[in-house]
Structure formats: C-alpha cells, structure tokens
Amino acid sequence: MIRNAAVVGGAVATVGVAAALARRRARQRRHVEHVATVVSSPGEVAAAWQQPDRLPGLFARVTPQSAEGGEPERVPRARGLRLLVTLTPAPHDRGTEVRVMATGPSAADHDGRLRADLRALKSVLECGEAVTVKGQPSGRGRAQRAVQKRVNSALTKGGRG
Amino acid sequence: MKALCWMGVNDLAVKDVPEPRLLNDGDAIVRITASAVCGSDLHLIDGYIPAMRRGDILGHEFIGEIVEVGPGVRERRVGDRVVVCSIISCGHCRYCREGRFSLCDNGNAQPAAFEDLYGYAGGGIFGYSHLVGGYAGSHAEYVRVPFADVGSFPVPGALDDDSAVYASDAVPTGWMAADFCDIRPGDVVAVWGAGGVGQMAALAARLMGAERVVVIDRFPERLEQVHRHLGLDTLDYGEVDVVEALRDITAGRGPDACIEAVGMEAHGFGPQYAYDRAKQLPRLAERAVALREAILACGKGGVVSVVGVFGSFVDKFPMGAVVNKGLTLRSAQQHGQRYIPELLERMAAGEIPTAHLTTHPLPLSEGARGYELFKHKRDGCVRAVLHPQAA
Numbered sequence: 001m002i003r004n005a006a007v008v009g010g011a012v013a014t015v016g017v018a019a020a021l022a023r024r025r026a027r028q029r030r031h032v033e034h035v036a037t038v039v040s041s042p043g044e045v046a047a048a049w050q051q052p053d054r055l056p057g058l059f060a061r062v063t064p065q066s067a068e069g070g071e072p073e074r075v076p077r078a079r080g081l082r083l084l085v086t087l088t089p090a091p092h093d094r095g096t097e098v099r100v101m102a103t104g105p106s107a108a109d110h111d112g113r114l115r116a117d118l119r120a121l122k123s124v125l126e127c128g129e130a131v132t133v134k135g136q137p138s139g140r141g142r143a144q145r146a147v148q149k150r151v152n153s154a155l156t157k158g159g160r161g
Numbered sequence: 162m163k164a165l166c167w168m169g170v171n172d173l174a175v176k177d178v179p180e181p182r183l184l185n186d187g188d189a190i191v192r193i194t195a196s197a198v199c200g201s202d203l204h205l206i207d208g209y210i211p212a213m214r215r216g217d218i219l220g221h222e223f224i225g226e227i228v229e230v231g232p233g234v235r236e237r238r239v240g241d242r243v244v245v246c247s248i249i250s251c252g253h254c255r256y257c258r259e260g261r262f263s264l265c266d267n268g269n270a271q272p273a274a275f276e277d278l279y280g281y282a283g284g285g286i287f288g289y290s291h292l293v294g295g296y297a298g299s300h301a302e303y304v305r306v307p308f309a310d311v312g313s314f315p316v317p318g319a320l321d322d323d324s325a326v327y328a329s330d331a332v333p334t335g336w337m338a339a340d341f342c343d344i345r346p347g348d349v350v351a352v353w354g355a356g357g358v359g360q361m362a363a364l365a366a367r368l369m370g371a372e373r374v375v376v377i378d379r380f381p382e383r384l385e386q387v388h389r390h391l392g393l394d395t396l397d398y399g400e401v402d403v404v405e406a407l408r409d410i411t412a413g414r415g416p417d418a419c420i421e422a423v424g425m426e427a428h429g430f431g432p433q434y435a436y437d438r439a440k441q442l443p444r445l446a447e448r449a450v451a452l453r454e455a456i457l458a459c460g461k462g463g464v465v466s467v468v469g470v471f472g473s474f475v476d477k478f479p480m481g482a483v484v485n486k487g488l489t490l491r492s493a494q495q496h497g498q499r500y501i502p503e504l505l506e507r508m509a510a511g512e513i514p515t516a517h518l519t520t521h522p523l524p525l526s527e528g529a530r531g532y533e534l535f536k537h538k539r540d541g542c543v544r545a546v547l548h549p550q551a552a
Contacts, residue, residue, distance in 0.1 A: 039255045094255065115273075123267040127251035128233065129185050131285070131307050133270045136184065136297045139166030139176035140216030148214055155212075155271035155291055 032102040032111045036122045039095040042087045048125055056124060057117035058083060058110070059100075072103050080106035098122070116156050163549065164218045164301035165528035170208035173529040178218065181297060181305035186233030189309035191245060195322040196223040196299040197519075198528075198535050198545045199330060200356050201470040204425055205290060206532060209447070210472050212274055212291040219528075220300030220547070221247035221287040222330040224322050227313070228303070236310040243313040244505070245306050246497035247330040249285030249294060252311030263494035268308070269294045278473075283494065300528055302549045314501045317509035323519040323546050324508065327357060332504050332513060333497035334468050335361025335422070340500075341466040341491040342418035344369045351407055351416040351458060352376045353451040355383035355395070357518045357544050358468060359422035364391050364513060366420070375410060377403055377451075379428070382520075382541040390517045399430070404458045415460025423451035424469030433477070440476065449475035456482050456490075467492035521545040 038045055045064075052060045061075050064085045072082035084101045100118055102110055123130035133152065140148055164178045181190055199222050204210045206219075224244045227237055237243065250257050250265035257265050268284030269275060274292050275282040285307070288298015297304060306313055316325045335358050342350060350366040352359050355378035363374045376387045379399040387395050396406050407416055425447035428434070433450065440446040455465050456479050465488055483490060507513050520543045523531045531545030 037255075039253070039258070119272065123251070127187075127253040127267050127308070129187065131249070131251070131267060131270045131294075132184050133295050133297075134184065135182065136305060137162075137164065137178040137181050137301075138214075138216040138218060138297065139164060139168070139174070139178050140214070144214075144216055148216075151214065151291065152271060152295065155273045155295065 030103060030105060030107050032107045032114060033099065034115050034118050035097060035099040036118050037090050037095050037097050038122050038125045040125055042089055042096045045087050045096045045098060045125060048121075054124055056120035056130065057113060059085065059117055059121050064098075067099075072101065078106070078110070080104045081110055082107075162302035163525055164297075165220065165525060165547070167205060167213050167217045167219055168215055171206060173206065173219070173532060175526055175528060176216070178301070180303050183229060183231045184305060185307055186231045187308050187310060188231040189227050189234055189237055189306045189313060190229040191223075191225040191243065191304050191306050191313070192228045193223055193225040193299055193302060193304055193549045195225075195326045196220045196301075196525075196547045196549065197326050197329075197331075197357075198531055198547070200358070200535075201289070201424065202532070203536050204470055204472065206536070207426065209425060209441070209444070210290050210292065212295075214291060214295075217288070217290070217295075218298040218301050219288045220298035220304075221289055222326060223287075223299035223304065224316060224326045224329065225299075225304070227309070230309065234309050237313055237315075241313075242316050244316050244325050244328045244501065245287075245299075245304075246312045246314070246333070246495075246501060247287055247289075248312070248494060248497055249287065249296060249307055250311055250498055251308055252498070257311070257498075260496060260499040261493070262496045262498040271295050286494070300525060300547055300549070302525075311498055314505060317505060319509045320505070321516070322548075323522060324514075324516045325505070326546060327361070327515040327518060328501055328505050328508060330495065330497065331357035331518070332361045332508065332515065333500040334358050334495040335363070336365040336500050336504060337493065337495050337497075338362040338420045338422065338466045338468040339365035339369050339371075341493075342366065342369075342420065342464045344371050344418065346370055347372045348417040349373045349375070349411050349414075350418045350420065351455070352420045352422060353455050354378060354422035354469065355380070355387050356422065357515075359420070360387060360391060360518070361513070361515075362420045362422050362466075362468065363387065363393050366418070367391070367393060368507075368512065371418075373410070375407065375416075380538050383543060386517055386543065390514050403454055407458045411460065416458060416463060417460055418464040418466060419455035419459040421452050421455045421465065421467045421469045425449070425471045427451040427469075436477075444473070446474050446476045447471055449478065453477065453479055456488065459486065459488055461486045462488070464489045464491060468495070518544045519546045523547055524551040525549040
C-alpha cells in the first residue's frame with residue numbers, strides 16, 4: 001500500500017515538475033532579449049534610423065523607444081513577433097546601451113537572427129560596415145563548401161559587446 | 162591561385178583555390194611577396210586549436226603589394242608595399258580606441274564560438290581557425306585584408322621582404338610582451354623561448370632599458386642567434402636548473418619580469434612533462450611547462466607577461482605563487498596596430514635586426530616541408546618564409 005502511494009506520489013511530482021518546466025520553456029520562448037554597447041551617444045545612435053537602408057535585418061523595421069514606458073511594436077512581415085528597441089546612455093562615456101527585446105509566440109525563432117542583427121548594427125554604427133567572410137577562397141570541394149556555409153551561419157550568430 | 166591549405170591534423174597541401182575578391186568597402190587585396198610560418202600555426206596543424214576546417218588557408222604573418230582597394234579605403238593605394246598586422250581590428254570600437262586592438266569588438270566575423278568558449282569575442286586573425294573569424298590566410302598568392310586602413314602599414318624601402326615580414330607579428334608581439342613588463346632601470350628580464358617572438362621580446366626588453374636580459378631555450382642554433390645577433394645572455398634548460406640559475410644571476414632577487422613566449426606545446430623533462438603530454442593527447446589540458454616555470458622563477462612583485470598561445474586549460478597552475486609573491490599576470494594577442502609604425506622605423510634604422518630569423522626561404526609549393534622543418538627544428542630551422550610569387 002505504502003509502496004503504491006510512493007509510486008503515485010512520485011508520478012504526480014514528475015508530472016508537476018515537467019509541467020512547470022514546460023511552462024517555463026514556453027515563457028522563455030515568448031521572450032528573448034539581447035544587448036550591446038555602442039561607442040556613440042544615444043543621439044548619434046538614434047540618428048542611424050534616419051537612414052534605414054543602413055540598418056541590418058529586423059532593426060530596419062522598428063524604431064527605438066524610450067526605456068521607460070516603451071511598448072513592443074508589431075514587426076512588419078514577421079508574424080507573432082513584437083520588438084522593443086531602447087537606447088540608454090552607458091556609464092562614464094562608454095557610449096549607448098542598445099537593448100532589443102522580442103516578445104510573442106515566434107520570439108524564440110528569431111533569437112539567433114536578432115543576435116546577429118544586433119552585432120551587425122553595432123559594427124555599422126561603430127565602423128561603417130559589418131565585416132564578413134562570405135565569398136572568400138578556400139581549398140574546400142563543393143560538398144564541403146555546402147557544409148561550411150551552415151557552419152559559418154551558426155558561428156555568425158553572436159553579438160555581445 | 163595557389164594556396165597552402167589545412168586538410169586535417171598534420172596534413173597540409175598546396176591547392177588551386179579562387180582568387181580573393183573585395184567583400185567589404187574597407188577591404189584591400191594584397192599580392193603576397195613573403196609569408197612566414199609561425200610557432201602558433203603548429204597548434205593548428207597539431208589539432209590543438211578547435212574550429213579549423215578542411216580547406217582553410219593558413220598564414221598570418223605577411224608582406225606584399227596592394228593590387229586593389231575597396232571604395233571605403235582612404236589611406237592606402239594600389240601599389241603600396243605594406244606589411245599587414247596578423248590581427249584584424251576595426252580601429253573604431255572602444256578597445257581599438259584604447260590601443261587594445263586584439264580585443265576589437267568588430268574584427269571577428271564569426272564570434273559565436275569565441276563567445277561560447279571565453280564569454281566575449283576578440284578581434285579576428287588571418288588564417289587562424291573559425292574561432293577568430295575564419296579568415297583566409299596569407300600562405301597564398303593573394304589575400305583579402307579587411308579594415309585595410311587600420312591593419313596595413315607602408316614599409317620603408319630600406320627593409321627587404323624577409324626582414325620586414327616580422328613586423329606583421331613576431332616583432333610587435335615581442336614588443337608588447339616587454340611593454341607589459343613596465344621595465345625600470347636595473348631590471349632583469351627572463352624570456353622563455355628563443356624563437357622569433359622570444360628573441361624580439363628579449364631585444365625589446367633591452368631597448369626599453371632592462372639591465373640584463375636572459376633567454377631560455379635548449380636548441381643550440383637559437384641560443385647562438387641570441388648571443389650573436391642580439392648580444393644577450395642565455396640559459397639552456399637542458400643543462401641547468403632555470404629557477405636556481407636565475408636566482409643566482411639576480412643575486413637572490415629573482416627576475417623583475419618573466420616573459421613566456423612558448424605557449425601550449427612547451428617541452429620539458431621529468432614526470433611533470435610526461436603528465437602534461439598525457440593530458441594533452443585527449444585535449445584535457447595544455448603543456449604549460451614554461452608558464453609554470455616563469456611564475457615560479459619570477460621575483461616578488463614581478464610581472465609575468467604571457468604571449469605564448471594557449472587555447473583552453475592548463476592545470477597544476479601555481480596560483481599560490483602568483484598570490485603570495487604578489488605577481489602581476491599580463492597577456493594578450495598582439496595589439497600590433499599600436500606598435501607597428503614605430504617598429505618599422507626602428508627596424509629600418511637597424512635597431513631591431515630580424516633577417517637572421519629567416520633560416521629557410523622557400524617557395525609556396527614547399528610550404529608543407531617548411532612546416533616540417535620548423536616543427537621538428539630540423540636543419541637549424543628558426544623560421545621558414547614562403548614566397549608565393551617564386552617559381
């Protein structure tokens with residue numbers, strides 16, 4: 001009897017933990033955040049949005065908002081995704097902290113892309129362009145080049161700093 | 162064009178590959194006239210640095226002529242004879258503005274693996290794995306140089322290619338290593354490693370005012386070069402107890418600064434070395450024989466400056482000695498853009514001799530043999546320099 005109760009109790013606990021983890025995962029999938037520091041003033045960073053063709057990826061489709069009270073905005077042509085981009089001064093003339101928060105059912109699907117876009121944005125703002133290695137020579141054959149393309153894509157999705 | 166490619170662990174081959182083209186506005190294309198093998202390449206060839214891919218072009222220490230520039234290049238022109246810093250840096254981020262170019266925020270085109278390993282990505286490096294950008298290297302007829310205004314430097318006419326090529330890496334790395342030591346009059350500096358970087362670090366320490374500089378190695382031809390070309394003292398670690406010898410030389414004070422210019426494949430003797438080798442085979446740890454010795458040998462309050470390349474972990478690290486002797490540990494990949502213009506002037510003025518380092522000038526087609534000679538120190542090889550334009 002005691003043994004059965006223990007088994008049932010263990011199963012209930014397992015289901016409970018699994019449900020909690022699933023809820024946590026779902027929450028995480030609906031909220032993605034990245035941040036980078038750019039060595040320009042908030043005004044200079046904001047001015048970049050006057051030339052949206054220079055802005056990488058998703059950043060060209062939203063505008064920065066105030067850190068206080070800003071609301072995530074719907075992103076054109078990205079279903080289930082809302083973005084909030086905020087600019088705040090970094091301490092002691094370190095530049096501007098650019099924070100991007102993605103919410104919505106497809107937020108997690110855009111995680112890697114947001115990281116890469118934010119890094120590219122930082123590079124564009126700091127040195128005019130994001131450096132690339134796409135298209136450079138190697139001694140790889142055709143099949144190896146196809147594999148390498150996927151490797152490069154994975155390795156590019158970074159963006160702290 | 163022809164290029165020397167990494168095809169697997171201890172497997173190099175010259176391949177026909179497409180010529181590079183401009184990919185960013187700040188790029189230049191350089192026709193390579195000389196490209197040196199470097200001790201740090203051996204870690205790639207031996208498979209100790211992760212993220213090398215079959216077909217990657219090796220080489221990061223080079224000189225050549227600019228044959229094409231992107232629309233964003235302002236300071237360099239077609240026809241300029243330039244030496245190019247092995248580190249790729251943007252010149253504009255916080256770290257570049259502070260002169261710490263190898264920490265550049267924007268130089269690594271593929272930063273994710275670096276960030277996952279170390280937390281934050283540094284700058285790029287030519288021909289040095291996908292960890293540091295995946296850039297094609299310089300053991301080729303041509304190379305693409307990103308941020309050309311920042312990383313390429315006109316070479317004085319008085320310097321020939323086989324001398325000037327070391328301004329790309331060995332000379333500024335050695336100079337930075339000595340610069341880290343904050344040398345004061347009367348200081349004694351000990352340098353582990355009598356290869357190109359170690360020799361240049363030793364000479365830099367002397368030029369910065371060290372009273373005495375002692376270089377530690379065991380290969381006779383390298384020790385002989387230190388005596389003959391640099392006029393500095395040496396210790397053969399195969400013959401003497403280095404820590405004891407340095408204590409004696411400094412009359413009990415210990416060196417004021419110790420420079421480690423050996424890195425993850427240090428050689429040594431005894432059980433500790435056997436233990437290091439055993440742990441390096443399955444990639445559990447790197448061989449830090451010289452690093453440990455430098456820390457143990459350093460005098461109280463001294464500086465240990467590390468420019469030998471390490472990629473992952475070391476164990477039996479004498480942290481107790483660092484703490485209880487009050488040592489300062491400094492390290493970085495080279496901040497070459499900060500030093501190269503001054504160093505080229507000094508080289509042209511004859512203050513920094515480098516020609517003797519090139520013991521084996523070779524055509525690119527013999528690149529694999531050059532690395533074999535260099536790795537096993539055969540035929541007195543200190544450095545092989547590849548000439549891609551030679552027949």
